[in-house]
Amino acid sequence: MASTIPRSIHAQSSEGSVDYSLLVQEGRVHGSLYTSEAVFHEEMDKIFQGGWTFVAHESEVPNPGDYVTRRVGTQSIIVLRDKDGDYLAFYNRCPHRGATICSSRSGRQARLTCPYHGWTFALDGRLIGVPYPAAYPQTFERATLGLRSVARCQSYGGFIFVSLGAEDRSLDDHLGNAKSLIDDLLALSPLGRIRLTGGWMKHRIRSNWKILFENQIDGYHVHVVHGSLLASNKTFTSGRDRTFASPTRVRDFGDGHVDIDHGSDYRAIDKPLLWMGRHSTHSYQEYVGAMTASYGESEARRRLVNGPPHSMLFPNLSLAEMNIIFIEPVGPGESIAYTTPVLLEGAEELNQRTLRRCEGALGPAGFLIADDAEIAELTQRGLNNMQPEWIELTRGIDQEEVREDGSRIAGLMDETGQRGFWRHYRNVMAAPRVARP
Amino acid sequence: MIKPVPEAPGSDSVIVAVEQFLYLEARLQDEHRYPEWEALWVTGEARYWVPMSDDGDPKTQISYINDNRERLASRIRQLSTGRRHAQTPKSRTRRLISNIEVERNGSELHVSSNFILVESRRGSTNLWGGRTLHRLIDQSSELRIREKTVLLVNNEDSIPNLAFLI
Numbered sequence: 239m240a241s242t243i244p245r246s247i248h249a250q251s252s253e254g255s256v257d258y259s260l261l262v263q264e265g266r267v268h269g270s271l272y273t274s275e276a277v278f279h280e281e282m283d284k285i286f287q288g289g290w291t292f293v294a295h296e297s298e299v300p301n302p303g304d305y306v307t308r309r310v311g312t313q314s315i316i317v318l319r320d321k322d323g324d325y326l327a328f329y330n331r332c333p334h335r336g337a338t339i340c341s342s343r344s345g346r347q348a349r350l351t352c353p354y355h356g357w358t359f360a361l362d363g364r365l366i367g368v369p370y371p372a373a374y375p376q377t378f379e380r381a382t383l384g385l386r387s388v389a390r391c392q393s394y395g396g397f398i399f400v401s402l403g404a405e406d407r408s409l410d411d412h413l414g415n416a417k418s419l420i421d422d423l424l425a426l427s428p429l430g431r432i433r434l435t436g437g438w439m440k441h442r443i444r445s446n447w448k449i450l451f452e453n454q455i456d457g458y459h460v461h462v463v464h465g466s467l468l469a470s471n472k473t474f475t476s477g478r479d480r481t482f483a484s485p486t487r488v489r490d491f492g493d494g495h496v497d498i499d500h501g502s503d504y505r506a507i508d509k510p511l512l513w514m515g516r517h518s519t520h521s522y523q524e525y526v527g528a529m530t531a532s533y534g535e536s537e538a539r540r541r542l543v544n545g546p547p548h549s550m551l552f553p554n555l556s557l558a559e560m561n562i563i564f565i566e567p568v569g570p571g572e573s574i575a576y577t578t579p580v581l582l583e584g585a586e587e588l589n590q591r592t593l594r595r596c597e598g599a600l601g602p603a604g605f606l607i608a609d610d611a612e613i614a615e616l617t618q619r620g621l622n623n624m625q626p627e628w629i630e631l632t633r634g635i636d637q638e639e640v641r642e643d644g645s646r647i648a649g650l651m652d653e654t655g656q657r658g659f660w661r662h663y664r665n666v667m668a669a670p671r672v673a674r675p
Numbered sequence: 676m677i678k679p680v681p682e683a684p685g686s687d688s689v690i691v692a693v694e695q696f697l698y699l700e701a702r703l704q705d706e707h708r709y710p711e712w713e714a715l716w717v718t719g720e721a722r723y724w725v726p727m728s729d730d731g732d733p734k735t736q737i738s739y740i741n742d743n744r745e746r747l748a749s750r751i752r753q754l755s756t757g758r759r760h761a762q763t764p765k766s767r768t769r770r771l772i773s774n775i776e777v778e779r780n781g782s783e784l785h786v787s788s789n790f791i792l793v794e795s796r797r798g799s800t801n802l803w804g805g806r807t808l809h810r811l812i813d814q815s816s817e818l819r820i821r822e823k824t825v826l827l828v829n830n831e832d833s834i835p836n837l838a839f840l841i
Contacts, residue, residue, distance in 0.1 A: 435735070436737050440832065440833035440834065441834070441835075441836075444835075466758040470753040470756055574833045593735075593736070594741070597737040598742075601737075602836050603739050605753060608760075608837070609759065
């Protein structure tokens with residue numbers, strides 16, 4: 239295997255193409271994938287605009303006319319609930335002369351009106367109002383001038399995903415084995431539902447989106463990056479074993495979906511609610527009672543021991559224990575991380591604590607994530623240096639257990655999750671471009 | 676260091692005492708004198724709050740910072756380890772405080788002020804600004820902070836790391 243690759247293959251522009259099967263190898267990845275403009279644009283096209291991405295949660299748009307605007311790749315998308323209670327997603331662009339329809343992050347509207355000439359659209363996207371219509375010719379067809387829907391918009395467990403591409407893969411296929419991770423999160427609610435209504439922290443981080451993805455499922459950095467927190471706040475840290483010998487497993491579910499299964503640690507200790515903090519003085523009697531009433535004593539206990547998932551769903555959604563994070567790529571060296579607490583329906587006692595834990599640990603001032611952001615930025619700056627060309631991802635590569643369904647299991651500090659991400663990345667990026675209308 | 680608070684409400688001398696207190700607090704923050712800044716706070720119940728919007732409700736919403744007294748102490752302990760990566764190196768900051776308004780409310784002074792803060796770190800410069808609301812108490816003739824709320828002008832937009840003391 240050649241140890242270097244000519245600089246000429248880095249960041250090839252549209253006339254050439256980047257050979258992803260060369261740049262992504264088992265156990266090493268080429269540094270230019272984090273820094274190249276051309277790679278970034280191809281990722282937006284093939285991953286974020288060509289496949290399924292998380293866009294919003296049903297609880298953010300509970301009533302007809304509620305909407306949020308979100309970026310999907312380079313595209314601004316309006317996600318709204320229509321009169322029938324369905325979720326629809328439209329490109330945020332007036333079919334008349336192209337103005338942005340919704341300039342707010344969220345709101346509620348009976349209909350959508352363009353701020354430029356006042357064209358008005360029903361919640362299902364139909365054009366229903368054109369000021370002074372008499373001057374339009376006979377050929378003017380209202381029916382073709384509604385808001386443009388994205389190719390597909392579907393939800394699983396309350397999480398709304400869109401696909402702007404015409405790929406054949408269903409959301410069910412895309413989520414694959416990772417559906418069980420969403421199920422595990424919902425399983426902690428006595429009603430089987432969560433809501434994401436605690437507000438989104440918006441954290442601007444000068445690093446590539448893939449660095450944030452890889453860090454979310456990295457069990458190897460904690461003692462170094464979070465040493466200051468471990469040293470200064472005993473009550474904040476949960477009861478998990480962070481040593482090399484930890485029973486915690488990292489898992490690669492396939493399709494780029496990966497997790498750190500802290501449940502394997504909690505199950506070994508066999509104590510409920512360790513995920514809410516070992517030293518917590520809260521006993522959450524109401525919550526435990528509601529779980530027991532819903533699921534019976536032994537099943538409720540199983541769920542309360544197991545706790546929430548700590549995972550990344552390809553390409554942008556993190557089920558980060560009692561938080562949800564999604565990553566918005568801005569450019570090769572810039573991203574925004576959106577963070578909100580997971581509020582469990584039917585568990586208001588616990589939710590109050592979850593709000594406070596989320597804001598303490600996460601976001602730009604958080605005891606944990608501010609330090610992760612700093613390291614992500616330092617990694618981006620490091621990768622701008624040309625040598626050495628490759629990043630090393632072989633940790634634990636010989637100790638992976640490969641299951642029958644193709645999933646791989648390894649130790650807490652192994653880079654199995656990162657390798658799982660890159661394996662799927664290579665498959666998606668090496669495929670030919672999908673033609674879109 | 677901290678001047679006694681004169682009794683007459685709204686008098687020039689009260690305003691001068693409050694101004695001097697805010698300038699002292701600003702300097703301790705800018706110079707990362709963590710224990711001295713913490714000593715400006717009451718020892719009992721307190722709140723250091725940076726919401727994500729000017730009308731954020733902490734009962735239902737998260738905030739960028741929402742420290743009670745215990746968490747504030749924890750924040751200072753973490754910074755004081757010298758190993759908080761997000762402040763290694765420390766941000767170089769200087770802040771200007773202006774538009775100070777003082778109201779006496781029972782035993783408390785309610786102080787609002789505007790600030791502009793320039794942060795320099797690792798080759799880039801960030802400009803921060805906003806309105807700060809202090810609830811101060813007069814404790815043994817010295818001012819102490821019971822509550823500090825910082826309404827960033829960009830609190831509804833995305834913000835970079837905010838690991839220094841705002």
